[in-house]
Amino acid sequence: MLKNALAGAAFAVSALVCSTAFAQTIGFSQVGSEGDWRPAFSANMQESAKDYGIDLKFANAQGKQEEQLRAVRAFIAQGVDAIIIAPVVVTGWDQVLQEAKEAEIPIFLVDRDVEVKDPSLYVTRISADFNLEGKLAGAWLAAESKGTCKIVELQGTTGSAPAIERKKGFEAVIGQFPAMEIVATQSGDFTTEGGKKVMEAFIKSTNNLDGICASFAHNDNMQLGAIQAMKEAGLKPGKDVLMVSVDYVPAIVEALKAGEANASVELRSAVGKFIYPVILDYLKSPQELPKWIVIPSDLHTAN
Amino acid sequence: MSDRGTLNRIIALRHNRAVWPLLALALILIVDGFISPNFFDIRIVEGRLFGNLIDILYRAVPAALIALGMAVVIGTKGIDLSVGSIIAICGAVIAWRIQAGDPHLLILFYALVAGAVCGVWNGFLVAGLGIQPIIATLVLMVAGRGIGLLINLFYGGTNPSFESELLQGLSTGNIWLIPTRLFVALGLFLALWALIRRTALGLFIEAVGGNAAASNLAGVNSRLVTFFAYVICGVMAAAAGVIMTADTHTSDPVSVAMYSELDAILAVVIGGASLAGGRVFLGMTVIGALVIQALTTSILISGLPPEYNLVIKALVVMAVLFLQSDNARSAISRLIPGGSR
């Protein structure tokens, strides 16, 4: 995770520059700056804070929980109005959240979840639903294939939360259709390289994807690798095989335009507009909120 | 009588270091043949050879290039943990310069220079400052992917994907039905072999790895030799980086070539070299890389749930190393009556 330290530092510096006197001061402890999505998420949180008149104190934990605990304690010491945490890991939060509660600072979770003994230690979690993303992809595919489809699946990193939940959501939907089944599934580790390797093997083991109607990838990067592998094998992704994935990164937008991909579920990075209103409303009039507020997911197709 | 001669020849083969890795490779392929009946089919698709065997060769190329550089470094009793990061940096450099519009031949050169510079840095830490190799190369291993990200940030590459006829031609193209990268790999292998074996560099590397103090007293400049080994490793990693980056058409410093240093070290060890240094086996290192890739490919086509992948890989690798261990072998021949000399 240290490898992101330099990049993370760049963000931290820019965050400090834009903090001036605003009505509400909110601390945000971010996981780090890995991948494409998280830096975009951080940038959006900082940008849209200005729109809401929020003084956002941004701290990059560089993937380390101890860094994150230190940041949260610093926010408590500064007496911010609220704290947003994108947790690095799910456990080990009871103590620091108790400290925040005693200081009467409300905690909001974004992105990942935490496990605490006392759920009242945080107000709510505002995030997208990986399971829902899988369901959306499954529903689109069911509609598009009219409920008859043999699917190859490119899983994310084995055991990771998005991989588990997207698979569950997807399977929950296609389980309703007896003629839909996953005939091959392998982990591509969320990378283009991994997606390409796995698809190459699928092409060989299924005799050029004979009878396969769709490829479901847990993220766009793997799907982009799969598209390359299919093109190199003389197949036409998007036409011979339906291509559906999750994330909606810029490169998949290009692929959708080119007709090489068919659908991508957006994992929003522009989520400030969903998160800040909830927090500001709560600060104005504190009240019991549901423990999870889901940020809606959109499915994009070529047109 | 001739039976006995053949038997003796087979028994003598046990002591040939090439036998066990080749046997492992053959076994993996035979098992694949049972898993997937058309495993050995080779067809022509889109003007190129197409099939699992081609895939194994094709996919083994970057791993073999990294492992060859690693073999040289390990020969000096060193290790280079930073090869994955060097690949990340090369990828970022390629994407950056393509966006900047440089001629692609020049970009190829830049990428190799980037690898050489990384090698110079490692060589400086190890040979110049005398830092232990595992620590010295850990520095770049940790920092390298960050440097790659910074380069991506530097030109604002939110979508660092690119198209390049030259680079993709080298990586995914083909000449007379055969993937171009196999020619690239063969060329680099021969070049490295010539550099190591047609000059005295190989002797110096093995002498320094075997006993640096004695080599110094024999007049070998052991620091320079060590330094040079890291530069070679950097350039080989960069060549692998060009192929991997062009393969995916994108620079992905965070996850490209993740754990490739471990596979490279494994390939060198399967190839029969000792981490204690003193020997460089280039040909056997390539066999080692093929064993690992054959294993990876067969796991992918096996249809086993991905949860099993790493465990199976570990078990097979353990079995290969077990077969290579002299202690294990003599224990086995003691168990089999008549098997001992």
Place this chain on the structure above:
Amino acid sequence: MTTSMTASPRVEMLGVSKSFPGVRALDSVDLTLHPGEVHALLGENGAGKSTLIKILTGALECDRGDIRLEGRPVSFRTTGEAQASGISTVYQEVNLIPAMSVTKNLTLERTGGRLGFVSWRRAREQAREKLQRLKLDINIEQSVGSYSVAIQQLVAIARALDDDTKVLVLDEPTASLDAQETETLFGIIRDLKARGIAVVFITHFLDQVYEISDRISVLRNGSLVATKPTSELPPQDLVAMMIGRELGDVEAAFTKSERKAPGAEKVVARNLGKKRMLEPFDLVLRAGEVVGLAGLLGSGRTETAKLIFGAIRHDSGSLSVRGTEIRGNSPRRALDAGIAFCPEDRKTEGLVGELSIRENIVLTMQAKGGWLRRIPHRDQERLADEMIKALAIATPDAEKPVGQLSGGNQQKVVLARALASKPEVLLLDEPTRGIDVGAHAEIIVLIRALCDEGLALLVASSELDEIVAASDRVAVLRDRQKIGELSGEAINHENIIRMIAGGGADHE
């Protein structure tokens, strides 16, 4: 507590044979060890001493033959098994871990803690107990590496010994000890003997054999020549048994022939020195002349040679080779200037054990030629074969890894490498260390022959005999300082010893 020779034997090895690929190491050898005897095991390089010992101590298994311990047939598959039965070994190269404390080294094996835990209090008690047996009073918390080689040797012996040790094998224990330390060791050996332990003593110092041993067994070319009581075997007969030829040859080598006048000055050192290592000294090496470096262990012999070779950078004075001053001296520059060096410690500084004899021999030539101009394989082979023949290196072929050769043959490979670089000046540091009598004489003869060919030689040695026999001129060192030179008729034991002892030095 018996020292009687008539008691039943401790160990009997009967008809022991062992072959390695291409070499018959032992051919039906018998060896009997009685309780309370010191049994000297002698033989030239490759005679089979090490192989026999390794079989006795379980490091190797024999192809044929029987081993009986106190009448019971035994077959050890590991050194641990042998040790558990009471057979312990101390090897020539001390097998201790220098960075670890004495306590830890002593309790590395047989840490008898419950559940595998080590009780350090108990370990310390055991360590003190073990050292007490040897009457050795040292700080057991200090690292082994901080003690002298002699002390390390004693610690290694202490580790090997315990209450039920029946046989103790000492493989060249005195190789790196000075006279007084050797005496201490002998005191300990006599003590062990009195306790009824059978001691196998391997050495190449004949005077020590006569001082300490009760019986002598001589091996030659893998066969037992004879086992005799020491009192019945005069030294001349012993040497003849060992090398299988008339002693006359050996004596001739030690006898000085008419010497030609030395030739041109090859190396001139003026005020050469290094702080905290060696006081500045003057030394001239001439063509066709052997200069001996005499002095006690630690007097600066090795350092003198290394300063001239550039393996240690000097910080005062100057060094010229053939009239040209060498600045920023390094082994590489020294080699280019025609100086070659054979280090004392073959294992750590001399050879690359993994590489073949051929590769070790060509290494220096190749380093001088540069990495681009590789010596063709055929030339390498020819050179290696020539050297193997010229120096009589015992090996089936030139491709054998050097690490598998015996000590004397390894030393010859180091010498071969130096000679292959066609030097004009040759620096030899302990050229006969760990080599037995036959090879010893061969090397002295070789040194003289090289000298007659016009080489300038510097021979550093701890053995006075060697210095006296080989040198035309002797530089004497004491306490890291050159204290004088002797030449011609003045070179004899008495003069050198008097100078080292600090009596009126015969300066010339």
